[in-house]
Amino acid sequence: MKKILIVDDDRPLAEILDRFLITLGYPKATFAHDGGEGLLFLKENPEVVLVLTDLEMPNVNGVQFIEQSRLKVGYRGKIILMSGTIAPDDDLVECAQTHNVDAVLSKPFLPHKVLDALTIAGVNPNMF
Numbered sequence: 001m002k003k004i005l006i007v008d009d010d011r012p013l014a015e016i017l018d019r020f021l022i023t024l025g026y027p028k029a030t031f032a033h034d035g036g037e038g039l040l041f042l043k044e045n046p047e048v049v050l051v052l053t054d055l056e057m058p059n060v061n062g063v064q065f066i067e068q069s070r071l072k073v074g075y076r077g078k079i080i081l082m083s084g085t086i087a088p089d090d091d092l093v094e095c096a097q098t099h100n101v102d103a104v105l106s107k108p109f110l111p112h113k114v115l116d117a118l119t120i121a122g123v124n125p126n127m128f
Helices: 011-023 035-043 064-074 089-098 111-122
Strands: 004-009 030-033 048-054 078-083 103-106
Touching: 004 035, 004 064, 011 030, 011 078, 011 111, 030 035, 035 048, 035 064, 048 064, 078 111, 103 111
Parallel strands: 004 030, 004 048, 048 078, 078 103
Antiparallel strands: none
């Protein structure tokens, strides 16, 4: 079964995002507290097809996670980069382009922004 991974040190926010994804028809996500945990999960679970990762996290941050997931783990699925620290949205888009992610999502996020990011990334519930 294909999986979703949410990598974010803000667990309550990650759970809100997961609940919203479930209402849209996506499967329940797995959570990782930082990029290091996320990398371990990706290595052990090649069926992950969507990662939503925060930019700012302890230990292994979002940029390091993205780079290592692509280069060391060989992850080729979709990545949506989330951040509440980069503003305006243009700076987050530039960061995303630099690091080869599929879409960006500013935090705090609104439901229509989550939908936009999923659409831009080319993700839909039928993939799962």
